[in-house]
Amino acid sequence: MEGTEPRASRLIEIGIALSAETRLDELFDKIVRYARELTRADGGSLYLLEGGELRFRILQNESLGLFLREGEGKRIRLGPVPLVKTNVSAYAALTGRTVVIDDVYTCRDFDFEGPRRYDAETGYRSRSMLVVPLKDTRGEVLGVLQLINATDPATGRVVGFRADDVRLCEALASQAAVALANARLLHEVQEMLAALVRVLGVAIDAKSPYTGNHVQRVARLNVVLARALSDTDEEPFREVSFSEEELEEIRIAGWLHDVGKVVTPVHVMDKATKLEGVFDGIDRIRERFRAVRYLLEAAAWRDELAESTGRAELSPTRRRELAERLGELEEDLRFVERCNRPDEFMDDAALERLRRVADKRYVEGETERPLLTPDEVRYLSIRRGSLTEEEMRVMREHAAWTRRMLLQIPFSRALKNVPKYASQHHEKLNGTGYPEGLRGEQIPLQSRILAVADLYEALSAKDRPYKKPMPRERIFAILRSAAEAGEIDRHIVEFALRHRLFDRFEEEYRAASPAPPKGSGSA
Numbered sequence: 368m369e370g371t372e373p374r375a376s377r378l379i380e381i382g383i384a385l386s387a388e389t390r391l392d393e394l395f396d397k398i399v400r401y402a403r404e405l406t407r408a409d410g411g412s413l414y415l416l417e418g419g420e421l422r423f424r425i426l427q428n429e430s431l432g433l434f435l436r437e438g439e440g441k442r443i444r445l446g447p448v449p450l451v452k453t454n455v456s457a458y459a460a461l462t463g464r465t466v467v468i469d470d471v472y473t474c475r476d477f478d479f480e481g482p483r484r485y486d487a488e489t490g491y492r493s494r495s496m497l498v499v500p501l502k503d504t505r506g507e508v509l510g511v512l513q514l515i516n517a518t519d520p521a522t523g524r525v526v527g528f529r530a531d532d533v534r535l536c537e538a539l540a541s542q543a544a545v546a547l548a549n550a551r552l553l554h555e556v557q558e559m560l561a562a563l564v565r566v567l568g569v570a571i572d573a574k575s576p577y578t579g580n581h582v583q584r585v586a587r588l589n590v591v592l593a594r595a596l597s598d599t600d601e602e603p604f605r606e607v608s609f610s611e612e613e614l615e616e617i618r619i620a621g622w623l624h625d626v627g628k629v630v631t632p633v634h635v636m637d638k639a640t641k642l643e644g645v646f647d648g649i650d651r652i653r654e655r656f657r658a659v660r661y662l663l664e665a666a667a668w669r670d671e672l673a674e675s676t677g678r679a680e681l682s683p684t685r686r687r688e689l690a691e692r693l694g695e696l697e698e699d700l701r702f703v704e705r706c707n708r709p710d711e712f713m714d715d716a717a718l719e720r721l722r723r724v725a726d727k728r729y730v731e732g733e734t735e736r737p738l739l740t741p742d743e744v745r746y747l748s749i750r751r752g753s754l755t756e757e758e759m760r761v762m763r764e765h766a767a768w769t770r771r772m773l774l775q776i777p778f779s780r781a782l783k784n785v786p787k788y789a790s791q792h793h794e795k796l797n798g799t800g801y802p803e804g805l806r807g808e809q810i811p812l813q814s815r816i817l818a819v820a821d822l823y824e825a826l827s828a829k830d831r832p833y834k835k836p837m838p839r840e841r842i843f844a845i846l847r848s849a850a851e852a853g854e855i856d857r858h859i860v861e862f863a864l865r866h867r868l869f870d871r872f873e874e875e876y877r878a879a880s881p882a883p884p885k886g887s888g889s890a
Contacts, residue, residue, distance in 0.1 A: 374405055374531075374535055375535070377404075377405065378405065378535055378538055378539060378542075381397075381401045381404075381405070381539060381542070382539075382542040384397060384401070385397060385398065385401070385542055385543055385546040386542070386545070386546050386549070388546065388550065389549075389550050389553050389554075390550070391550055391551070391554055392425075392436060394543075394546060394547060394550050395413050395424045395425040395436070396425055396427075396436075398413055398512065398539075398543040398546075398547075399411040399412065399413050399425055399426075399427050399512070400427065401539060402499075402512055402514055402536055402539055402540075402543075403427065403429075403514065405532070405535045405536060405539060406497065406514055406517055406528060406532040406535065406536055407517055407518050407519075407520060407532075408497070408514035408515060408516060408517050408518070408528075409428065409429050409430050409515060409516040409517075409518055409525070410426070410427060410428035410429065410430070410431075410433075410514070410515040410516060411426075411427050411428075411512065411513065411514045411515065412425065412426040412427070412512075412513045412515075413425050413426075413510060413511070413512055413513070414448060414456055414460075414510050414511045414513070415509060415510035416460055416508055416509060416510050416511075419450060420447040420448060420449055420450060421447060421448035421450070421456055421457060421460060421510070421511060422437070422447045422448075423437055423446070423447070423448075424436070424437050424510075425437070428489075428491070428515075430491065430516075431489055431491060433489075448481075453477055453478040454477065454478060454481070455468070455476075455477040455479070455496070455498050455513075456498055456511045456513055458477065458498075459498045459499065459500045459511050460500055460508050460510070460511050461508075462500075463500050463502060463506070463508055464500070465497070465498065465499045465500070465533060465536075465537055466496070466497075466498040467496075467497055467498075467527070467528055467533055468495065468496040468497075468498075469494075469495055469527040470494050470495065471483075471493050471494065471495075471496055472493075472494075479493075482496075482515075492525075493515050493516065494515075494516055494525045495515070495516055495517050495525060495526065495527045495528055496513065496514065496515055496528075497513070497514040497517070497528040497532065497533065497536060498511060498512070498513050498514075499511070499512045499513075499514075499533075499536050499537055499540040500512075500540070501540050501541075501543055501544040501547065502540075502541065502544050503544045503545065503547075503548045504545060504548075509544050509547055509548065510544075510547070512536070512540055512543070514528070514536065517529075517532060560619075561619075564619050564622045564623060565622060567622070567623060567626055568582035568583060568586065568622040568623065568625075568626075569582070569583070570629075571625050571626060571628050571629065581625070581824055581825075581828065582621075582622060582624070582625055583622075584824050584876065585621050585624060585625075585817070585820050585821050585824050586618055586621035586622040587621075587872065587875075587876060588621075588820040588823065588824060588869075588872050589617055589618065589620070589621035589816060589817050589820045590614060590617060590618045590621065591868060591871070591872045591875075592816050592819065592820055592859065592863060592868060593609055593614060593617045593813070593816050594609070594614060595862070595863075595866060595868055596609075596812075596816070596859070596862065597609040597614070599862070601862065603858055604858070604862065607812065612781045613813075615781070615782070616781065616782050616784055616785055616788070616813070617788065617813050617816065617817075619782060619785050619789075620784075620785050620788035620789040620813065620817060621789075621817060621820065623769065623773060623785060623789045624769065624788075624789040624790075624792045624817060624821065625765065625769065626768075626769050626772055626773065626789070627764070627765035627766060627767065627768030627769035627770075627771070627772060627790075628765045628768075629768075629772075630764070630765070630768050631761065631762060631764070631765050631768075632761065635754065635758050635761050635762055638753045638754060638758070639709070639753065640707045640708060640709060640753055641706070641707050641708075641709065641746045641747055641749050641753050642707050642743065642746050642747065643753070649703075649704065649707050652700075652703060652739070652743065653700065655738070656696060656699070656700045656738075658731070659696060659729045659738070660693060660696060662729060662730070662731065663689060663692055663693060663696070664689065664693075667681055667685050667686075667688070667689045668681070670685065699724045699727070699738070702720065702721075702724065703721075703724065703739070703747065706721055706747040707747060709749075709751075709752045709753035712750065712751055713747075713748060713749065713750045713751070714750075718748055718750075721739075721744060721747055721748060722744070724738055724739060725737060725738060725739035725743075725744045726738075763793070763801045763802070764802075766790050766791075766792070766793050766801055766802045767790070767801075767802035769786075769789050769790040770786050770787070770789070770790030770802065773785060773786035773789055773790065774786050784811075784813065787811070787814070788811070788813045788814050788817055789817070790802065791803075791805065791810060791811075791814035791817070791818070792814065792817040792818045792821045793818070793821075794810050794814060794818065795818075795853065795854040795855070796810060796815075796853045796854065796855070796856065797852065797853030797854060799854070800854070812856075815855065815856040815859060816856075816859060818855050818856070819846070819855050819856065819859050819860060819863065822846065822849065822855060823842070823846060823869055826842045826845055826846070827839075827842055827869075827873075839870075843864060843869075846860050846864070847860060847861075847864075
């Protein structure tokens with residue numbers, strides 16, 4: 368029983384360390400390492416009960432210098448263990464009992480073909496073995512801890528596992544099972560949250576046929592930029608260092624940055640032209656112009672017939688007048704069509720011409736009507752883009768809605784900043800952004816990174832109905848222009864361009880995206 372009391376104190380310390388570990392791989396490593404420490408075992412391995420079999424997770428062997436995790440190692444291959452009682456680990460899992468063996472080569476109770484094969488492959492000699500089931504608080508077996516070759520601390524010789532070794536290891540296994548159950552639960556919750564986040568992002572993308580994979584691309588680019596800034600020694604980012612938890616927070620903020628668009632009307636999100644969605648759209652105007660053309664032609668013939676010339680065609684003078692009026696009408700229509708395009712900037716001269724066109728009248732029956740209605744003029748007078756001020760206000764509300772919605776989610780401490788970062792991707796350093804009009808240092812670096820990722824993706828998207836695809840040089844020029852205007856962080860933009868981060872992101876995104884099925888595509 369020598370050394371039992373100090374080891375019991377150490378067991379308490381180990382229990383605290385295990386309960387604090389939430390990373391599964393690290394927990395597996397600590398369970399085996401601490402069990403070996405308490406029992407002075409040369410080697411140990413851990414198997415988890417999954418899918419009706421014991422699956423290998425980690426192996427440690429001091430003499431061989433082996434420290435393998437699942438999926439690692441070429442020389443040693445440890446596959447799943449079937450649940451048959453002739454296998455000592457399976458027996459412990461099935462019965463929930465601890466098994467102590469002094470020499471596996473003389474034991475006839477179990478099939479030790481596996482350890483013998485292990486010894487043959489490594490030149491090792493397995494002797495004493497301790498196999499302890501890991502049972503949770505309900506008594507359910509979660510896995511099996513297997514220790515090999517206890518050593519005498521005085522001589523270093525391999526000896527059998529003593530009774531106090533067994534009790535200490537069983538106590539550790541009980542603590543380990545609780546820690547494992549908690550870590551698994553946390554992992555499952557994290558996986559569920561990640562899945563829900565992805566579902567929300569995909570749903571927002573799916574709401575519009577034109578935004579494609581915007582949310583998914585922004586989420587990936589957001590992490591690419593953040594990781595690069597965290598890894599660099601360049602100024603002004605030398606002191607920036609994001610932990611894996613912080614990078615996860617940044618990634619989720621990217622996935623959720625547009626969740627507020629769930630309340631944005633689709634006709635506003637996808638408005639390709641100024642008159643789209645308006646009750647009197649461009650097609651209605653075209654029909655009206657065609658009707659006016661017919662009315663002009665009919666009037667010309669009516670006047671010709673009123674003179675009783677008997678001719679079967681218009682007079683040269685009247686034909687010339689008609690051609691001039693029809694040509695003017697055609698030019699007005701082409702101008703109105705140009706005004707309807709979101710990429711056509713409406714300067715003062717264009718607005719004045721639009722008003723002159725709208726002031727023109729035509730007579731239908733006995734009623735005089737304007738060539739353009741007041742509502743049509745209002746929409747066509749949008750100086751830039753396709754949205755009116757009211758529609759732009761509705762569109763901008765998505766950032767405030769993002770914050771409002773995400774604040775309803777009880778994010779963990781590690782993700783507490785997700786609502787802030789996600790909702791600030793339209794804030795600008797010069798204070799002209801939204802929803803809060805923040806300025807300069809009021810906007811954290813994580814939000815600035817997301818703003819750059821969001822703007823780049825919007826500029827590089829090839830499927831937006833309200834803009835034409837742009838060459839890379841033009842995209843980069845706009846990013847630099849926005850940075851110089853104080854809208855986005857110029858240090859992030861210049862760093863990304865200098866290190867070709869946007870190009871690298873596109874290459875990685877194409878490589879990760881599934882190839883289209885054979886035979887797909889346009890004919």
